[in-house]
Amino acid sequence: MGNDIDTIFDHILTGKSLFIDRDVLRNEYIPDHILFRDDQISQLAQILAPVLMRSKPSNVFLYGKTGTGKTVVARYVLKKLAERTAQHELNIEFVYTNTRIASTPYHVLFEVGSQLGAQIPFTGLSMSGAMRRIFERIGASGTNIVLVLDEVDYLVKNFDDDLLYDLTRPNADIVGSSFISLVGISNDLKFKEYLDPRVLSSLGEEELVFPPYMVGELEAILSDRVRLAFRPNVVADTAVKLCASLAAMEHGDARRAVDLLRVAGELAEREGSDQVTTDHVMKAARSIERDRVYEAARSLPLHAKLVLAVVTSSNNELNTGQVYSRYAEICKTSGLTPLTQRRVSSIISELDVLGLVNAPVISSGRFGRSKKIKLVASKDSVIKALREDDVLTSLLS
DNA sequence: CCTCCACTGGAAACCTAGGCTC
DNA sequence: GAGCCTAGGTTTCCAGTGGAGG
Structure with missing residues (x-):
């Protein structure tokens, strides 16, 4: 039909x-009226309002689980602010980056730089070099920046908080009277524990909590x-x-x-x-x-796909050693250089985080301690995704 | 209570790609 | 263009560990 x-x-x-x-149902949609978030909107607006007077607002943290309206509130307030700054011809730029999508500290700078029109190569610069270019760019144009870092908790957990520290630190010599004001968005309520006190004191000036709906x-x-x-x-x-x-x-x-x-x-x-x-x-x-x-599954790197294929092809739980030997076997027959068991162990943990497999560490006493790995995602979908890879198609039996 | 398996997971060393400087 | 530097991924090394069986 x-x-x-x-x-x-x-x-x-x-x-x-x-x-x-x-479009109303798309993720990027910003409604004209946001329900049940009046408090957060007015608080965030108050915190950021000083930009209209050319003075630096406090840095803010927005906390709350996924889908509690953090991003939409931030974008909404920024949109309203941008409308005002356009009217008053203020030199303010609003930059939004999702650090989980940018995935590494350097990529975050790359992303921020390109939104600000600073030339940052995809690779090759040092962190401080990239940072300097951004500061020089905003210093030269006298621009003030409100920088929204979505899912900062991802960045800090996987790397460290040096980037946040560098961004919040005043760099009077380079930027002149320009400032960068940070709006950090975190899905993790305990996120603060990961932060260095020096970062916390400058970044945690204000915080807003978003309760679940x-x-x-x-x-x-x-x-x-x-x-x-x-x-x-x-x-x-x-x-x-x-x-x-x-x-x-x-x-x-x-x-x-x-x-x-x-x-x-x-x-x-x-x-x-x-x-x-x-x-x-x-x-x-x-x-x-x-x-x-x-x-x-489809967007995994080759060796992660191979590991996933091993797990998928087994009907019962496997431990790390079993997965590794089967994986190494496949590599051997297809002429690939296998990664080390240490690395494969990490890959299994990554698959666990993605929710594709379940891999808790179980101790079997005398028989050692290892991950017990089983597939939790839909087998059909995984197989379908793996078959899309040419290397895998020839291997799947 | 002790042993000892089969790893785990932290830390450092190593490797590679790519821009930078001169 | 040579040599240097950095970020990110991988390997190397290894101390640490939960608990069944003795």
Whole structure:
């Protein structure tokens, strides 16, 4: 039915699409009105307001789990500020980087630099060299910067807080009267424990906490989006409730809730249904999980894929030694140089963090202590992703 | 209570790619 | 263009460890 290409086009041409505006359900969407975050918005606005007077605002930390509105509040306030600064012709730039996507301290600088128009090569410069170029750039133009570092906890846990220290440290000699003001966003409430006291004192000047949304709040948020995104009476109330309660189980994650709604809507539309039902929501939940697994597996480096293939091909739990010997065997037959067991052990831990495998360390007394590794993600999705790699296709038996 | 397995995971050394300086 | 420097990934080295079996 829904697979018929003419039906798909017909639906769109005859205006039978279920959506009015799909973009409302996208992650990057910034609503005109943000529900249940009035306090955080006004506090953040107050903290950042001094930029309008050309003085340096305190650095801020936003804490809260994923999908509690940190990023959207930050972007919303920044957007409003940018509107004002444009009116008053103030020399302020707002820079937003997600440090988990940038992934290394150097890439963060690279990203920040390119947004500011400073020339930073992809590789080759020292950290301090890259930092100097950024400072010189803003010093030369007399620009003040509000820098948002999303998911800073990732950066600090995987590396250290030197970058934060360097960014918060006053560099009067280079930057003149310009300043950099930091807005750090962290998913981890205990994040502060990882910080050096010297960083904490300058960075932790102000902090805002974002509590998880309650089921009722999620429902209100979703209803709001439904009104903007879908045609009237398309989405069943029960479907909205289900999205809200599924997301509430994931510690009140609004992003998850909105994703569910979008995917459910797309599934319903593809089926040619004129209603989005709880059934579509359930299907959406499964489909999102499959996509997540597929994407995670597909983007792994070759040797991580090989390790994953070994785990996937076994029906029972394996320990690190078993995984390594099978992995080494595969490398041998395909003429690859195997990585060391130490490295493979780390790769297994990385797969665990990605939620593809479960690998707790179990002690079996006399029989040693090792990780007990088993696949937890959908086997089909993993295999599908692995088959996309040419090297793997020839190996999978 | 002690042993001893099969690792774990921290730390440092090493390697490579790529820009920098002269 | 040679030689230097750095970041990021990997290897090397190794002290440390939870608990079944003695």
